[in-house]
Amino acid sequence: MERLFRFFQLLTAKRGQRHPNSRRDRPFLSLLLLCSLLVLVLGIRATVVVAQSDSSIKQEEDKLIRQYTLPSAPTKPPVYKPIPAPASKPESPPRSRKQSAPPPQKESAPAPQPRRRQPVAPEPESAPPPREEAPPVRRSAPPPEKSDRPFIRESEPADNSESESQPTQKESDTTQTPESSTSSSQSDTDALPKNLPVSQYALEFNRSPVVGNRFRLQGVYSEARLGFTRPHDWKVKSVKALIRYQHSPALLANRSNLTVRVNDRSIGSVPLNRKESEIGSVVFNVPPNLIQDYNDISMVVQQNNDAKCSDPSDPSLWSEILPDSKLLFDYQLQPIPLSFNRYPYPFFDELSLEPNRIAYLLPTVTQAWLSSASRIQATLGRLADFRPMETRLVQDIDEVEANERVVVIGTPADQPALKSLNLPFKISQNQVLDGSKNPLPEDVGLLMLTTTQKGSVPVLVVTGNGAQGIAKAAQFLAQPDTRKLGTGQAILVSDLKTIPTPSSHNWPRYLPESNSFKLSDLKTPIEGKPFQDITVRGSGAAPIEFDFRALPDDEFTRGSYMNLRYSYGPQVNPRLSAVEVLLNDVFIGGARLTSEDGANRQTLKVDLPANLIDSTSKIKVAFRLNPKEPPQCGKITDQQLTGTVHADTSFKLNRETSVKLPDLKLFRSGFPLTAPQDLSNTAIVIPQSPSNTDLLALLTVSERLGRLSQADTINLDAYTLDALPSEIGKTHHLVGIGIREKFPFPKVFESGGFRLSDAFSRQTSQGSIQTLPDTEGVIKEVLSPENSDRILLALSAQTEDGLERVRQILSKDRWFSQLQKDTVLVSSDSPNPAEYDASAYKLEFLDSGPSTKRIGNASLLSKVSHFLQENWFLLPLGIVAIALLLYGIAQLYLKRVTDKKSH
Secondary structure, eight states: OHHHHHHHHHHHHHHHHHOTTOOTHHHHHHHHHHHHHHHHHHHHHHHHHHHHHHHHHHHHHHHHOOOOOOOOOOSSOOEEOOOOOOOOOOOOOOOOTTSOOOOOOTTOOOOOOOOSSOEEOOOOOOOOOSOOOOOOOOOOSOOOOOOSOOTTTOOOOOOTTTSOOOOOTTOEEEEEOOHHHHHHHHHHHHHSOTTSOEEEEEEEGGGSTTTTTOOEEESSEEEEEEEEEOOTTEEEEEEEEEEEEEEOTTSOGGGOEEEEEETTEEEEEEEOOOSTTOOEEEEEEEOGGGOOSEEEEEEEEEOOSSSSOOOTTOTTOEEEEOTTOEEEEEEEEOOEEOOTTSTTTTTOOTTOSSOEEEEEEOOSOOHHHHHHHHHHHHHHHHHHTTSOEEEEEESSGGGOOTTOEEEEESOTTTOGGGGGSOOSSOEETTEEBOTTSOBOOTTOEEEEEEEETTTTEEEEEEEESSHHHHHHHHHHHHOHHHHTTOOSSEEEEOOOOOOOOOOTTOOTTSOOSSSEEEGGGSBOTTTOOBOOOEEEESTTOOOEEEEOOOOTTEEEOTTOEEEEEEEEOSSBOTTTOEEEEEETTEEEEEEEOOOTTOEEEEEEEEEOOGGGOOTTOEEEEEEEOOBSSOOOTTOOOOTTOEEEEOTTOEEEOOEEEEEEESOHHHHTTTTTTTSSTTOTTEEEEEOSSOOHHHHHHHHHHHHHHHHTOOOSOOOOEEEEGGGOOHHHHHHSEEEEESOGGGOSOGGGGTSSSSEEETTTEEEETTEEEEOSSOOOEEEEEEEOSSOTTSEEEEEEESSHHHHHHHHHHHHOHHHHTTOOSSEEEEEOSSSSOOTTOTTSOEEEEEOOOSOOEEEEOOOHHHHHHHHHHHTTTHHHHHHHHHHHHHHHHHHHHHHHHHHHHHO
16 A cells, blocks of 8 residues: 555656646546545455455355265275075966866976076086977966066076976977077176176066966067066076967968067077967077167067968967066176165166065164155165065064165164174264264264175165264165265265255146146156157057146146147058047047148147046057058058157146045055155154054055155155154144054044944944954045144054055055055955965955045136035035025015006
8 A cells, every 4th residue: 555655656746847837637646546546445345355255155165065084995895795596486476267277288297396596507608509409398387367567577587407397299399599699608608707606597478467378479470579677786698588389270381480589689580380289399599798788579470371462360370479488597696896876776776687675674763763764765666666675674684684685774872783794984882983083973974885694685874873964864865866976885974955845736757737738848657758759650550658647636627638740651541541649548539641742740639538637647649551552462561651749749738726535546646645746745653662563564655655756855754653743743644554552543543434443343334343353454544633634544453464464555556556435444364465366455445434625726616516516415405495596586576566566
């Protein structure tokens, strides 16, 4: 400042020396001095502001980034070493009741039991001969019933050398061994480590719902595909496709054949030359390098019964792939270093061919364990989606079986087993220590990966020195965006961003919230990407299909429509070609394709019937394309025909929010427990002293809610009855779990149409009974006693066995999808019934009480309409009352008119 002032003095002196008598420069110098002082003051103030801003930013960073001294990194990360599962008898789905059993085969013998993943010693491979005999196979049992299992979900392994019996008299076997398959398999085997054992696995076709007990290929040309996956820890050494088939005796051998493809590459063909419907068996070698994470196997048949031209509609053109066909894998289980950059693997493998098995180490049950376990299980449910998962509780870590995944949640005081695990963070005096041997703060969570039982069991540790830290660690795993940051063997979670709760009508798998949207606003079911233009080709093109799932509380009125934008190619026959729109397989509109030269971006307005739109709706757009020239035998004349549905196809809906509760049918889609989708309005309540069955039911409900929801986070809470805050009952939907004696909300079973009482008694409006024993479970939905806009879902029974039945129903898709009304009674004759047995469970559905309520934002006209529909018996009384009222008014009017005339 002083230097600046001296500079101005010097400048003034010099100018004075030059012009001692001039006064013109004085105003200029004063103005220059004033501006300089102003700039200087502003600069100093800006510097102070910047310094303060930097200080505040640093403080915010210190809040968000809290660094702690980490322990020295381990020399080697923990390695998960999967081992083959022990031998066990596989469970096959039962045969359909509608199909009669085939006649007994000759030379019958008891079928051997397939074995599961039996390891064999590695042997050097030699090139197989051009043709070898397939393993002998006898059709000793009828084909099993069609099951609900996707082909990639489960399979029952079998040993290749012992899983088939001797052939019948009419069976013949052939084997195709392409040379390319042999050389590829040999080179791949040489690259594998020689010290790893080789295991075998059999993936049977009858596990696919497409197959079941019937897999028929009809017509001159027919193709069918089945999908399968390769687990992450498999190193495939060799693959064989064992195809067993029958075909019509009318087929010409020189013009009929079966071709098998894997991932669109042919692995071999065989002529269809069996006589009198003999069973044929053929084994194809599959090059191991063809097997990827996601794969498909195709069966393609060319069938002819005429030397010149076969009629495609001839019923004698058929072939069947028998359900006991299978894929035989020889593979090596690879050790996998554990790191959070692979999470959720190995704790959940979306490519697994068997159910993922999770075991929770049971601690001293605390509030932190309940909420953290429920959120982690809900996260696993979202990852599983349609895939099966098995969950159980273990008291000791030594009880864990091979290839189970263990989850340990709790502080070192609650989980003493943490001290026996090899962890990167030390534990002393029930405290987790950092690298400087200081206890971590209670609000800091810690995630660690390790193994036990010589590396065969991976362990996920969710811990901390306090409940707040454990909650943060569990929430880190529940949020996909933050989970992507994970890497290494351990993660310290000090601060976590809170994700805003989505609106209650923001359901990613359902229709958008806006009433006007386009097809591009909908997502594909598998990849979850926006729909693009879709084109189909040929006269037999499959329809274009997309989900049109309404929210469970949506109610549609007249006036909803769809503007279909479509195009089609030239050379169509205008008399025989059309486009059709179907909603839930019901025809709702269509139009002829009138231009022989094709058309681009045509518009078809189709009304959407309100009564057909629900939470499971699908729309199909089918192009019925026929060429101008009639088809000729052996000539393809329809591949130039194309039809396209454009992504700018638009929809306009008239809907309002209105739904009647309670209704267990809505629970199939999760409503209202999954509104909003982050589960922030739902709480699970268990007894004060929960049993293992109560805790397993809690995990099962959490998993089911996770499967039924999609969001960027999970805010599901769980409480014991004594820890339940009073305000939660007023603001949340509640799920009560426990047997009747310990049920958190006993008033649920003391009122209403169905009541459970002591001494194994049950009552309805029709009467009361006592039964011994009572092993039935009860699922009941009622309006919450604290808030009639919320519901209370009761999962209960008189005994632990009955509650276990309820848990099994919630865990099995086939039975869960049958829930309806407001009360379900669950019974079973078997302690552990098969999921795919149609008679495994017996469900009784009841409307237990009149206590219902319609919630939503419906218009006045809709409310009046609903009132009349629900109270129709008042309509005749209303009509009579209105008629009497009108009659009285008319009589009064006539009387007044008469009085006026008389006067």
